[in-house]
Amino acid sequence: MLLKVRRICTVRIWVFTIDSLDPPDWDFDAQLEAYFEAQTYSIEQRTQEELLSIKDWGAYQSQARKELAEMLGIPPTPGTTPLNATVTSTVEHEEFIVRNLHFQSLPGLYVTANLYMPKNIDRKLPAIIYVCGHATVEKDGYDCGAKVNYQHHPAWFARNDYVCLILDTVQLGEIERKRYHLLGQSLHMMQTWDIRRAIERHLCSPGCGVAKPWDAKEFQS
Numbered sequence: 364m365l366l367k368v369r370r371i372c373t374v375r376i377w378v379f380t381i382d383s384l385d386p387p388d389w390d391f392d393a394q395l396e397a398y399f400e401a402q403t404y405s406i407e408q409r410t411q412e413e414l415l416s417i418k419d420w421g422a423y424q425s426q427a428r429k430e431l432a433e434m435l436g437i438p439p440t441p442g443t444t445p446l447n448a449t450v451t452s453t454v455e456h457e458e459f460i461v462r463n464l465h466f467q468s469l470p471g472l473y474v475t476a477n478l479y480m481p482k483n484i485d486r487k488l489p490a491i492i493y494v495c496g497h498a499t500v501e502k503d504g505y506d507c508g509a510k511v512n513y514q515h516h517p518a519w520f521a522r523n524d525y526v527c528l529i530l531d532t533v534q535l536g537e538i539e540r541k542r543y544h545l546l547g548q549s550l551h552m553m554q555t556w557d558i559r560r561a562i563e564r565h566l567c568s569p570g571c572g573v574a575k576p577w578d579a580k581e582f583q584s
Contacts (some may be wrong), residue, residue, distance in 0.1 A: 436552035444470050448564050450478075458482065459521035468553075468560040476561065477510055479517035479527045492561050493517055493529040494554075530561055 417423050423552040448466040481488070493516060495509035508531040517527035532555050 371447060431562055435555050436549045437555065443560070443563070446560060446564055456518075459518065461521075466560065466564050468557045471515035472553075474557050474561065475508055475510070475531045476516065476564075477514070477524075477529050479529065481524050481526075484526075488524055488526050491517075491520055491525055491527040493520075493527055493559060494558060495532050496531065497532070528561055528564065533557065 427524050444467070444521045446466040446468075448464060450462050450464045452463045452464070454461040459482055460480045462480070464478060465473050468474050493513070495513050498509050498512035500507045500509075502513040510529045513529065517529045520527040533550055
């Protein structure tokens with residue numbers, strides 16, 4: 364006689380109740396701000412401890428400059444090439460003078476700029492290198508560069524007895540330098556190098572009291 368045996372399995376079903384399917388009410392902006400605040404504080408504390416432990420400031424300064432140059436992609440001994448600075452025109456304002464110019468930060472790499480000066484210069488004056496932000500102005504189909512958008516700033520300096528050289532930024536100038544990467548350089552390197560060469564150019568500006576640019580060794584120091 365065959366007996367049929369049935370195995371009865373008991374299945375337990377757990378039912379979870381969810382009060383709401385909406386995500387938690389998180390303030391992502393506040394969390395992000397708190398995170399960066401904590402990270403900044405941590406870096407600040409480590410930097411303070413590091414600075415307080417320095418024994419040889421000369422060696423530390425030299426190493427810090429070397430690391431900064433390496434991060435920017437500037438070679439240790441870049442040398443300098445002729446600036447070939449050229450004033451293309453001069454604008455006479457009732458309160459100041461503007462010289463439109465360009466120079467070559469590297470051979471064939473042109474930097475467009477404006478030099479704002481007081482009308483009457485009879486003594487040495489403080490000099491300013493003004494680096495523009497991300498803006499540009501077009502007029503009649505011509506790109507005037509970033510410097511035109513910020514021209515009220517160097518104009519103020521010139522009115523108050525400063526000599527101010529305002530530079531177009533990389534990619535946002537009268538000459539769009541969008542292929543700097545073909546030179547194997549980064550955007551940061553090119554912008555920093557433009558400023559560095561602009562300082563040499565600015566030292567020759569009227570009123571700055573310098574007859575010629577610094578040589579490379581003096582500049583690096």
